[in-house]
Amino acid sequence: MKKSLSSRLHIISLGCSKNLIDSEVMGGQACASGMTIADSPHDADVVIVNTCGFIQPAKEEALEFILALVEEKKKPGRNLKLVVAGCLAQRYGKELLAEIPEVDLYVGTGEVGRIAKHLQSLNTTKPRRAAVVSKPDFLMTAQHERLLSSTSATAYLKISDGCSNCCAYCAIPSIRGSARSRQPDDILWEAQKLAARGIKEIILIGQDTTAYGRDLKNRPKLSDLLSDLASVSGVRWLRLLYTHPAHITTDILEVMADHEKICRYIDLPIQ
Incomplete structure (x- = not known):
């Protein structure tokens, strides 16, 4: 039996609307695994930054968010797990792992459908920092529940x-x-x-x-x-x-x- 996740998750979605849907799919999977959604990264046990890596300003924006959350991790008594997902991780995951080792996990665009498994791995006694950059072949279906990010129509x-x-x-x-x-x-x-x-x-x-x-x-x-x-x-x-x-x-x-x-x-x- 899979162990349910009880942590509080906050997702920061950067870039385009296609990335936003990936964030909604990851949020849906996390909730199905027992996690709850935190409105702010300051209230979360786990933060996913779903990044854009297409143009230079988008890369810079993503790095600003990541580095700010690295500082959040360093606060006394703060046990925050930081996951960097999306296009920047897919494009530069291995390099980022070496440059910003404070991030707990880097996952590329091909891992959206397996995010619950990756979040579960953060709960192990000695989680191993890694960059999981697989073939970018994920394609969502209607069976993937989405945590809609907007309350609009x-x-x-x-x-x-x-x-x-x-x-x-x-x-x-x-x-x-x-x-x-x-x-x-x-x-x-x-x-x-x-x-x-x-x-x-x-x-x-x-x-x-x-x-x-x-x-x-x-x-x-x-x-x-x-x-x-x-x-x-x-x-x-x-x-x-x-x-x-x-x-x-x-x-x-x-x-x-x-x-x-x-x-x-x-x-x-x-x-």
């Missing part, structure tokens, strides 16, 4: 992870792995679960949402997914983020025009 829904565009200027494929799409039925199930929790606006995200389905055998189309999501009862608005200008197709525009629930809004980079 809006929530993100990740339809895919990773990217296979391999642009010369971008490190995302090495941090997040190749493009991996969720099955349409699984996405619809999560949308229904979100609607049942009172969510009215669902924002679809991924590293490249317009590349959705290209990696799956049945090659589902984003336009069909949008049409199916528009039929979910209780959802009033659908919004599409992280599109790619080279992958916008006529059928996507047509389905946006056909459904009032789909916002007339396209988020895309111009570089």
